[in-house]
Amino acid sequence: MTQHLAAPFSGTSDDAPGHRRGWWQxxxxxxVYPRSFADGNGDGMGDLDGxxxxxxYLAGLGVDxxxxxxxxxxxQADAGYDVADYRAxxxxxxxxxxxxxxxRDAHAxxxxxxxxxVPNHSSAEHEWFKRALxxxxxxxxxxxxxxxxxKGPDGELPPNDWESIFGGPAWTRTTDPDGAPGDWYLHLFAPEQPDFNWDHPAVADEFRSILRFWLDMGVDGFRVDVAHGLVKAAGLPDIGAGGQLRLLGNDVMPFFxxxxxxxxxxQWRTILDEYPGDRIAVAEAWTPTVERTANYVRPDELHQAFNFQYLGTSWQAPALREVIEVSLAAMRPVGAPATxxxxxxxxxxxxxxxASPPGVGTQTRQAGDRTLGLRRARAATLLMLALPGxxxxxxGEELGLPDVTDLPDEARQDPSFFRADGQDGYRDGCRVPIPWTREGSSYGFGTGGSWLPxxxxxxxxxxxxxxxDPDSTLELYRAALTxxxxxxxxxxxxxxxxYDAPEGVLVLGRPGFRCTVNTTDTPVRIATPGRPLLASGPIAAGEADDGHTELPADTxxxxxV
Incomplete structure (x- = not known):
């Protein structure tokens, strides 16, 4: 189907609208979570046509x-993160x-x-794994x-004490072709997701080929799932600590x-650099420290790595300032942008x-105070977009969507919900299809309902x-990106x-720009830094002879300047 292949992005780092040198910087x-974004064929499931x-809409929002x-x-044992064929x-x-x-349409x-x-594991339905069994x-x-x-007299015990991140053992025992109990295989996630052995050259060869397949299709980059998990410690040693491992965490582990x-x-960077148009790769790498994360974006490796330390930071000024400073300092020596x-x-x-008190973490079933949560979310977004990188x-975050915290058990799809001592299906709440219209059976998602209610x-x-609506979260995002x-x-x-600021307030500057953040629950009076460009909530600038502004709570x- 060579005649159908999309051309690479036609812009360069210098001439693409809205970009400076190194577009990803x-x-x-x-x-886009495709199954929950838009349904083009009316079957209740989002798709590429949708x-x-x-x-x-996305172009109008102002994203790059x-x-x-x-x-x-x-x-679909894990919403597509169990891949049977990487080229289909x-x-x-x-x-x-x-x-x-x-x-093609995106590039236009x-x-x-x-x-x-998804290089850490395949589906159990991948041809390699089926043949292995x-x-x-x-x-x-x-x-x-x-x-x-x-282990054990009859091999009845798992090879080591590793636990699946979805709950239960990280090992499943096979049945040999003659019906006898066989060896065990490793799966850090669901049993339907066996981990690749990246010490085998065929695995590395295959993924270099997969990279080229999609680069030839015209994609501009890759987000690398579980980028920190490909290589396991030699000998697959026991952890010896016990207890449930969480999907999202920064513990030191022999498999991460x-x-x-x-x-x-x-090796991947060499391939990416062979193609025109600044193709990139982004690491989903949960590491113990930001400094360890920086290793993934050294000049000869990947271009970006998600900053999960920032994502997990509570809405408190000292914690936010610390993670911002540490993140920028860690990325500076390797010449990579912070994300x-x-x-x-x-x-x-x-x-x-x-919407909940500090310390709740990145996963919660509590709806909390939704008005408070949205006000803080809007403020947090403007802080994030003010930072370099x-x-x-x-x-859906541009719509101010909350998690759906009361999904009925029969509607849940997250594989961790179905495993003992797992994460209880928390992830379904953020995956509910987004609304496009005020009315309709699926609020404009599609004509056939939605796969999650x-x-x-x-x-x-x-x-x-x-x-x-000038006060809406959507228009705030549009204005901020503009x-x-x-x-x-x-x-x-x-x-x-x-800059110096009252307790609970952050004041940070960039050339010609100032950002003020009140993380407290009460208004704070500050010196007016300049002309207001945008605010996450209503403000009243002080009179010229006063020179002060009352910064509302969580704004x-x-x-x-």
């Missing part, structure tokens, strides 16, 4: 790139021609496309995964953040997270309801200047 990238139809969560052929589109999402059309709108890549012990295919004999992963990414993110498909939306938005009143959050593109002091650079203001 200050890009705003919007995550995404394609909504691209003008779109990151698509997995759409590959998959049994799952029929529920469309075809390769749909992907090609989406890439000056949007870049980043696709998810079918051929039994001694099959060369088994060397491409982690098959091990069990091993130094060997960096050779993989050096900032508040929500994604694996954590509670920040409009809900900030690149920002990631998760679909949308709550009553969801239409009040919709794009239709918020468009044109100012960010137009103001030379936003996005670029590697540092901020801090961020941008100023031109």
């Amino acid at each position: 200050d890009a705003v990238i919007y995550q 995404v394609r139809r909504r691209l003008p 790139a779109v990151w698509l969560s997995p759409f590959y052929a998959s049994p 589109i799952d029929p529920m999402f469309g075809t390769l021609l749909d992907a090609d059309a989406l890439i 709108l000056n949007l870049r496309i980043i696709v998810d890549l 079918r051929e039994g012990p001694g099959s060369p295919l088994r060397e491409r995964y982690h098959f091990r004999p069990g 953040d091993q130094d060997g992963v960096h050779e993989v990414y050096r 900032w993110v508040l929500s994604n498909h694996d954590v509670t939306r920040h409009a809900t997270r900030f 690149s920002a990631y938005l998760y679909q 949308q709550p009553a009143g969801w239409g009040a959050h919709s794009v239709e309801a918020q468009t044109g 100012v960010r593109k137009e103001h030379p002091g936003l996005g670029a650079g590697t540092a901020v200047e801090w 961020t203001v941008w100023w031109a």
